[in-house]
Amino acid sequence: MKHILSRANLPRLKSIAASNVALAFDFDGTLAPISPRPAAVHLRRRTRALLRALASLYPCIVISGRARGDLVPRLDGVPLRGVIGNHGSEPAAGLKPPPRVRQWRGLLAARLADLKGVEIEDKGYSLSVHYRRARDKKAARAAVLAASKTLPGARLIGGKQVVNIVPAKAPDKSAALHRARRRLGCDAAIYVGDDLTDEDVFRNADAASLLTIRVGRSRVSAAAFFVRNQAEVNVLLSRLIALRQDGTTSGAARRR
Numbered sequence: 001m002k003h004i005l006s007r008a009n010l011p012r013l014k015s016i017a018a019s020n021v022a023l024a025f026d027f028d029g030t031l032a033p034i035s036p037r038p039a040a041v042h043l044r045r046r047t048r049a050l051l052r053a054l055a056s057l058y059p060c061i062v063i064s065g066r067a068r069g070d071l072v073p074r075l076d077g078v079p080l081r082g083v084i085g086n087h088g089s090e091p092a093a094g095l096k097p098p099p100r101v102r103q104w105r106g107l108l109a110a111r112l113a114d115l116k117g118v119e120i121e122d123k124g125y126s127l128s129v130h131y132r133r134a135r136d137k138k139a140a141r142a143a144v145l146a147a148s149k150t151l152p153g154a155r156l157i158g159g160k161q162v163v164n165i166v167p168a169k170a171p172d173k174s175a176a177l178h179r180a181r182r183r184l185g186c187d188a189a190i191y192v193g194d195d196l197t198d199e200d201v202f203r204n205a206d207a208a209s210l211l212t213i214r215v216g217r218s219r220v221s222a223a224a225f226f227v228r229n230q231a232e233v234n235v236l237l238s239r240l241i242a243l244r245q246d247g248t249t250s251g252a253a254r255r256r
Contacts, residue, residue: 004213004225005235016211017243018243022081022186023054024177024201026193027064027071035161037131038066038121041076050237055079057244059184063088063173064165065197067123079185080094086125087157087166087197088176097124098167104151111147115140125170132161172200175239177210190240192233198223 002009025031028041030039031051035041043051049122055061061082064071068085084091084118105122108129112118117134120127129148134140144163157164166172171179175195187209191201194215202222203210214223215230227236 001214001217001219001221001223001226003217004211004227005232005239009225012211013239014243016188016190017240019111019188020186021058021190022059022061022181022184023240024180024189024191025062025224026061026173026195026198027066027074029160029194029230030192030233031062032074038128038130040178044234047234047237048078050241051078052236053241054237055081055098057241059186061177061180061184063176063180063196065123065126065128065159066102068092082180084176084180086123087164087170088173089125089166089170091176091179098170099129100167101125101165104154104165107151108147111150112143115143118144126164126166127140128159129163129165130161131163137161153185160195164197173197174200174204177201179236192236193223194230 015194028034030045032041032043055078059081061080062071063084063086065087066085068083068090071085101124104127105120108120117131118140119130121130123136129144131137131140131144148154148163148165151165152166154165154223157166157170177189177191189238190211192213192215193201199222205212207224213221213227214221215227215233217226227233
């Protein structure tokens with residue numbers, strides 16, 4: 001894993017920025033800092049301004065574990081070309097959530113009722129069971145996993161003090177990115193994420209057409225590049241803006 005903002009890797013970033021490329025980002029921990037309370041997460045003013053400028057130069061999308069209805073207001077005023085929720089399974093408003101998710105919530109609520117500091121977040125297409133506020137996080141995580149593994153037809157995805165539960169056959173972030181890139185007619189993509197749900201993209205990346213960047217260096221991640229922390233995402237956005245403003249964009253990409 002290499003630091004994407006190092007001088008040695010500038011040619012790779014410059015080359016893909018000059019191509020017909022789409023930019024895709026996770027939200028929590030990537031565009032916005034993580035908060036102990038998910039409802040409190042928001043874009044910093046500087047990040048919002050940079051993202052707005054970036055989206056005027058490149059086709060940009062956000063693919064998040066949040067429900068789309070929760071995510072869209074947090075990105076108000078940014079001219080994105082797509083906002084995809086629920087780990088890639090909610091591409092548009094108005095689609096009916098699978099009924100099994102509601103059934104799972106009832107089962108988990110009964111099994112975890114006595115576990116303090118654990119919160120079940122129902123996002124329609126998926127569930128997120130947060131244990132960040134539990135006193136004994138290790139025990140809470142073990143209890144959440146044990147209960148979640150009994151749910152029929154579920155796929156479990158770990159995260160930062162959260163267990164995400166999605167239908168086993170639901171599209172993941174990798175499939176969502178591929179679909180969005182095809183819709184936008186882009187030959188390449190840059191994807192930036194920070195968590196285990198983003199590894200679906202990192203693992204399935206074609207190095208020739210997809211540049212993968214993880215927020216935070218990790219020995220076990222499949223991402224090819226990293227930025228040091230969430231604050232350094234702003235530096236990456238600024239660099240991508242400068243590359244387009246400096247005239248490195250190809251003719252094909254400028255016409256889009």
